[in-house]
Amino acid sequence: MPKFNNILIVGLGMMGGSLCKSIKKNKLSKKISAFDTDHDALSYALKNKFINYKVTDLGKMEQPDLVIICTPLSSYLSIVKKLLLKLNKNTLVTDIGSSKGGTHRTIKKLFHNSNKSFLSSHPMVGSEKSGVKFTRKDMYKNKVVFIIDKDSASRASYFKLKSFWEAIGSTTHEIDSKTHDLLMSQTSHIAHLMSFIFVKSLPQNILNDNLPLLLGGGIKEHIRLSKSNPQMWTDIFLNNKNNIIKTLTRIQKNTATIKSMIQTSNKTEIKSLLKNTYNKTK
């Protein structure tokens, strides 16, 4: 028996579309609906049968029992405002955004004031590819999903959300939003930022000559990450601004330190720094 009657995915990109496919594969909902401003994406999903209904106006939808927001952060507020006009109290709303800063604080207040349920998620899942054509039904299988600020919703909402992710094949971990955002700034967000900086710093002639094709895994990984959705990552960097600035300052300090060691040919210090780095992740 499906756990849900109607799950609504808002934002039918690679992440949202993969979620539809995973829900379908695991038979978690009688109906899968999706909203997107891109009507081609909706048609593609309908045609390929990983959604049952397309929603083109959030004011005119059938009542869902779970809504998952999968758009870039900058469209959250307008979406939430429309949802709140329409949703009843039994509907749980979650999202899969990568940072849980100011936008989430505003949204939580809106839900609290309207007496409706919101509990945020962050699946440790991703790809540099964007768009509904890159969706995969196993995208969320054997992955970790953070559930953020568990106590900001009822226990019932928490268990509903936890059991949803587990039914998809993920493992859930609880984390508070502050720790989450700091952790992301020091890992995923800074890794993406460094790849954008790496590729920006790569002279165009190297790329024109296709030389990266001759080169190793590190460079290919930077190029892959730098292909991530520009809108999505602009939103993430700004939504997690304070933590990212702190992490960037740390990176700048360490860059200056090793640059100075190389400039002065300080063999002993460089080797000791690299050895410490080597040992750090043992």
Added chain:
Amino acid sequence: MPKFNNILIVGLGMMGGSLCKSIKKNKLSKKISAFDTDHDALSYALKNKFINYKVTDLGKMEQPDLVIICTPLSSYLSIVKKLLLKLNKNTLVTDIGSSKGGTHRTIKKLFHNSNKSFLSSHPMVGSEKSGVKFTRKDMYKNKVVFIIDKDSASRASYFKLKSFWEAIGSTTHEIDSKTHDLLMSQTSHIAHLMSFIFVKSLPQNILNDNLPLLLGGGIKEHIRLSKSNPQMWTDIFLNNKNNIIKTLTRIQKNTATIKSMIQTSNKTEIKSLLKNTYNKTK
């Protein structure tokens, strides 16, 4: 028929040992000899039959027809001096080092003065793993090998070296040492350096909590690269110092630019920078 009578590998680490296995697999030499200061590595290779002879003193070896130096750069000079005392004119010496700066200029002079043959190689091959136990017989298969400053040796030496790498399963590309070192500083070397900086900047508590295990490919790739041999990379950074300083300065400039855009919440500029990066590698 094997092309060579006796190939000597100097430095029996992951790269040198994998070369022995590749030579054996492709039946390129009647004998495979190896020199290393680590006698355990030699015994391991003998026992596992991917070398035929161990050389513990370069002054007392059987004459090889090809020598491949696979040690960190900082031991090149003392090795070359010993080799030159012993080698005859028909022997070709090459190396697989990642930078071809000052050390190589000195070595080329020594060979030129002694009227013996040296032509440098750089296989675009590698792994963060060090040591003879991580050797693989397919390490050099379908890879690119740069042959450096082709005209610094005779045409016969060039064809000998080129046909060796092709027989191993690689494709060769010619490049001059200056272009090579600049290219490496902007790609492989800076990618490694950024990974060392990334891991150095990672707070220890994240590592202690094993949180990287929860996280994505970008971080795993940084951690993997930061595991690369500290001695080898110290030598590379110092041997390619001027180019690396230039590339680091470029990275620092771009880091400061994007940091300032984030600090001032300049959404339009960040998005445009990320979009340009996205398009750059199309």
